[in-house]
Amino acid sequence: MSSQPYSARQRLIQAALELFTAQGVSGTTTRQIADQAEVNEVTLFRHFGNKHGLLLAVLEESAAFKNLGESLVRRANPPGSVYQALKDYASESLHALERVPEFVRSVVGEADQYPTENRRALGRGLTEANRYVAQYLATVMEQGHLNTYLPAEKLASLLNGMLLGYAVIEFTSEFHELWEDRDDFLENLVRLFLHGAMSPVPELAITPASIVLTPEVADLPALIVHEILRQAGKLGLQDYALAYVLFGAGLFPREIVSLQRSHQIYDANGHFLQVTTPGFVRQVPVNQWIMGKRYGSYTNNPLIKWLKSRKDTQKAMFLDQNGNLITESAIQTCWETWTQGLLTTQGKPPALEQAQHTWCVEMLMRGISLDNLSILTGCDRVQLQPYARRSKEKAALEQATRLDHKPA
Template identity: 80%
Template sequence: MHFSMSSQLVSTRQRLIQAALELFSAHGVSATTTRQIAEKAEVNEVTLFRNFGNKHGLLLAVLEESAAFKDLGESLVRRATPPGNVYQALKDYASDSLHALERVPEFVRSVVGEADQFPAENRRALGRGVTEANRYVAQYLATVIQQGHLNTYLPAEKLASLLNGMILGYAVIEFTSEFHELWEDRDDFLENLVELFLHGAMSSSAESAINSLQGGFITTEVADLPASLVHEILQQARKWGVRDYALAYVLFGAGLSATEIISLERSHQIYDTQGHFLQITIPGFVRQVPVNQWILGKRYGSFTNNPLIKWLKSRKDAQTAMFLNETGTPISESEFETRWQVWSNGLLTPQGQTPVITQAQQTWRVEMLMRGISLENLIILTGCDRTQLQPYVRRAKEKAALEQATRLDHKPG
């Protein structure tokens, strides 16, 4: 590859990254010298050192900035608009991901074969790339699960990890071995991967999976929590600090799922004296939800001063994620669920069971209907359709009937 005068439009940094990617792919990381990279990029070696420090610093930039790796996971965002054809969307995502890896097979072989020689930061960069791909897939899966098009007993985050793990495993096997009989060809692998994923990991039975894919809906058993238990969970969360209090507040005040909450960024918050809103940005589906001041009869601050705003104002870091874990990185769904277990430890529902995190969203939906929101407006806020929300309507009517019966059970006077 030769860089002409027109390449001056491309930054020196990008020319070095592209040259390194090509040479790493052709010869491996260990066999490639910084002098070779500098010559290919038509700069002197000192410029390379000034920009990246050393060869492994340049490799780190390749892993983090090369378009071949940035694109992993984004195809699902571009192609899938829920509720579309889930089978085709996942197959397209897997196919596009493999295409991205197949463009640089020698580089993949080199990274796999020489990874133990890389600094820890380079290995962490590989991990961050996979995590970023997982985030896109988990957001998409969370949407189709919430809308009733898939039945699952695993969190969206775990399902995304399984899917990406199988895709990367295929690439490693294909790029590093020959004459195996694991699958007939690439299409055979893709078709069986998606079939297994949808009919196995995504459903407790093949029948329910097929029903979901054909547009059937799964009856939701609504198990909202009583006000006293909700307030106790919020108070327990408050004892664990401003972040935990904010997490619990958003759960019960905005009616979001755990997957939606961990995907929030600081810029997704909008507030003034008239209202407090969060923007939910999920592939193919964007909506806004209010953050309620009042939760089951008790006020938790105002639109401009509440647990979430206090948490964000306490932050001194530059992370874009709205919620972080103890190490200062974006909190994961499993870490969030662990926090819930801490807050609800020792508490029981009226049915004698330990509260689960999904009941927070169910509680919010029932509460909004009890307050008088129309079904049409709840459809807009939740992104669910009428059929999916009918169980909540029935539960709200049931609670309203119980409240009316209780009021009538007073001494006439």
């Protein structure tokens, strides 16, 4: 045995993987595994306890899922055709699953009989693979100049789930007549993603991702935010409502000008706005608390007061001085009026985009997850990382300040 290049443990794991792949988990005995590994069956029990313990080691140490994902990242230089890039990945994934049909059948069919540790290991393996696939999809979307209303991680989960579902159906049933063949399935899957979950970014369109895609985050301190809101409130109901939407919902001016009076939903439990941009619709909350100060309630706040005061028949939520749909330049003019005489810590007047920066950081400070913020903004986690970093910096400063108030 000493002449073997690998340890008994390594040989057992490799033998188990080969046999599980060839004949399934349930169809493989511990004696067969021990014989192929050229060890005594007692050695298998001493290392792993039983077959399920060995399966756990296979899932955790064989790195089959991870290797598939890493191979994607290594070659993640998609061709000019996004369609072909997605189809290549889906096709390769199915080929990989088709090479181990018995293993897939056993893992899926017997998973409910596995110990908790085995199911957790399987989940970790899928999560690891998903992370690599998300990187691949992010590259595909960037090079293909695509916009999506879901972050890359969610798209990867959906794609992998559909591919695994196809494999399970194909390996466990016949004559289902769901699709003509594998190519028919792949064709429809890729078209679904390209036309349902992804869309080309119009050359001149401003997508939700452009709202917060910035290398530097410049959020405003609470004193300046409250002063801007106070100055806006002095100028009238619409100014107050407009400033309230900027800081309470984190909207970009291009989104605000598209708002209509019918685009708000509110009751005692929440206040929401429906935001519509080219090829993209989402809902965002209007916060009643802004930087530690409450501005009314969900049913009685500056925006609701403004809309209730309206006597005109215009559908637009905000109007210019002539009673027409407000423009981005008009919003900029309002902002300059509200911020006159104010300076940031950099010694500069507050910029309009800093309202959106402030909202994103505040939402993260208040505990929203990156995934949920991604849904609200339409940006993926990579684009939101600068805001996550800034929120952690502010949290660290707040903690240090609290500690300074307490004697050692």
